[in-house]
Amino acid sequence: MISLERPAVRAALRWLPAALAVTALAAFPFAVTKPYPINMGVVLFLAVLMGSAWNVLGGYAGQYSVGHAAYFGVGAYTAVLLFERHQVAPWFGLPAAMLAAVLVGVVIGGITFRLRGPYFVLASIAVAEIIRLAALHFRSFTNGAEGFVIASAPSIHLLGVELSFGTKRSFYWLTLALAVAAVLVSRAVLRARLGYLLLAIREDQDAAHSLGIGLSWNKNLALAISAALTGLAGAVFAGYTRFIDPSAAFGLDVSVRMVLVCLVGGIGRVEGPIIGAAILIPLEEVLRNPGGLETVGLLPRGSELVAFVGRWISPAHLLVDGLIMVLVILFAPEGVAGLLRRLRARRRESAAAAPSPAP
Amino acid sequence: MALLEIQHLSKFFGGLAANADVSFSVEQGDIVGLIGPNGAGKTTLFDCITGFHRPDRGEVRFRGVRLNGKSPDKICKLGLARTWQKVRPLARLSVIENVMVGAFARTRDPEAARAEALEQLRVVGLLPRAAQAAGGLPIGERKKLEVARVLATGPTLLLLDEVMGGLNPTESDEVIELVLALRKAGLTFVVIEHDMRAIMRISDRVVVLNSGEKLAEGTPAQVVEDRDVVAAYLGEAP
């Protein structure tokens, strides 16, 4: 008899909504085959991956890096260079990308973790810029401003089946799997000893130090995890768009978007990047490419709204990013997750007689 | 061998000597009071002992191990821990999570850390508050939280920096009882305090600092009678 008292049953029930959601998402490409929503899915899952990666260092450890594009780009270029120059399959290219990003991260961490607060932010931006300028300049290594165009799609052999990376659908499932993995990793970190130590560092570095927490060691560990996942995202992104150049790899907008996804959703919360991506990515993609709404039939062809957005907003869709950033910091710095939490706490407060915990 | 030995410790900031040639030792099981007017260098001394500042001259030895230049986390893991003059709760974490952070200095397992945290909360009397956010606590409970948290790290020697500041007499008494009970359980203490009543009650010995130098050392009764000590405090509201 399945009783709700048994912890195993309760645990399964808790995971059920998430499992259902993931299954539905995985089944989606069988129902809808138009490229527009599939593409949006890929971009969204990558955003969840990158947001979760940033969250480990920025949200948990409180080290706001606005230069995470450094790891994204290093991952991208590593995978692309290995594939284009040495025909290394993604099977090895992806882990190599992660490793390269971690190595770069350790170096950057060693330099910048001595800095606190805004100085750390500035240094992270400077580092990403340095790498971008270097990538532009050292043409023999990186093809400079031209970047790389990947001609043929790689494929991997898994369990006797050949999975081609040529289709949008395979990238959809790959990125969905990576997003799920990233969220699980993020959650695992938060519940483990490391999570507590990182939060302590975030709340009060000196207090944490005095409680036996090694600052360098733990920050670097958080950075390693963060950089690895970000580098992975970069490599997959380069494989998906089949193109990489210094500004797509190391641009400030890449870094800003990672931060924004967490900011909107809720910095420091596991669900933050999910909520943030779910809000931002559809908004951004629609603003950037409103014609897609026509192709999926949500709007009639030749729609005036689409024409208006395409003419007036698409070329500057980052403006919306900027506006959202300003508004969120002004009115909801804890993000949507934080707002929900406060709402729930206030409802509990008015329901109960005793004072409830602070949000 | 004394548990803690401070030998000729000096610390300079610019041209100013915050600590000048301070020496004393602490035996296992002692409660040593550290007093002096504001600016005497008491907290700076704690900072030098616990690795937040590097002594410019002299030595700090804990169980014979030289502490100069070691980082604060290593010193904590050796068994020497401190609280802060201005309380430092990890505000957005809950009370029990705060103490768990301390417990993680001793264990890697979250379950064990939680059990240890619950025990320390019971010892200081904060169990009812376990799930509350630390930032929302009143000052008296924040001080207790800080003590519970640092106890969870499993110290042998505990440096308390004005742990009774801002407490009402009832709360102060609770802390005094706690310190005495912990000493009976084997802990050693160095306590910075302005609350003279507390110092008189709990200290075996008292060290007096003034303008960075050690002015006097002795039993509470001796120190209170010392003319230099009285002169240093004249005009100073404790």
Next chain:
Amino acid sequence: MILLLQAILSGVLVGGVYALIGIGLTLIFGVMRVINFAHGELVMLGMYVTWLLFVKLGWDPYLSILAVAPLLFVWGAVLQTTVVNRVLDALPQNQILLTIGLGLVMSNAVMLAATSDYRLVSTSYSSASFDLGGLSVSYPLLLSFLVTVAVTVALYLFLLRTDTGQAIRATAQDRLAAQLMGIDVRRMSVLAFGLGAALAGVAGALVAPTYYIYPQVGAAFTLKAFVIVVLGGMGSVVGATLAGVLIGVTESLAAVYVASGLKELVVYVLFLVLLLVKPSGLLGKTRA
């Protein structure tokens, strides 16, 4: 040898303009402790206003300063009152994110209005130069430098001799004490931001004849401005002046002796070294 002197000369001339940008940023930081990551976009706005006045009304860029300065001053005051004032007590990280957002809004708004096409302000003297003892001196750079000197001197006089200027300095030194002395610190913040924006705008007008003008041009100025402010000491106007010239020279020397494409990279690398070794800068007051 000539090459070295030439590089230094060009560097000093450009450095003057950099100094203007840095002074504006350090004023804002000194008075409000706000890290304004949209400062480069204020320069960019100055460039675009100059271009508009040049193209529509035929105004010479140096004349445009008379319009750019008040316009940017007002814009800065508006930004401060509506947005920046609300985050004075927020986490510094959040302040940076906020101003980054403001910068994005400004650069993208300009992109919408004027497209990303490169604009040029080609005056008759844009590429003119004259010979000075074997060294080639660029007219526009020299004029910019002279204007910069004039503006800086005027600013110093304002800060040292006028009541308002001294009130601003008092607020920068100790906000609480200034309040206790009866200074309206809110008004000082608005003034400081307006002044900072005006200086940035003037810098934009000055470089308009020699730079490509496009919406994203601000980004490089922002980071460079921060290098200057940190080097000179956050809050020190004199420091920013010296540091601006120093950075101009460094960049120029890097372009000649390392590689033209790496000149900014060299500046940023020095920035990292500076942050690690002496974050309070050459003349600066350390802030908590």
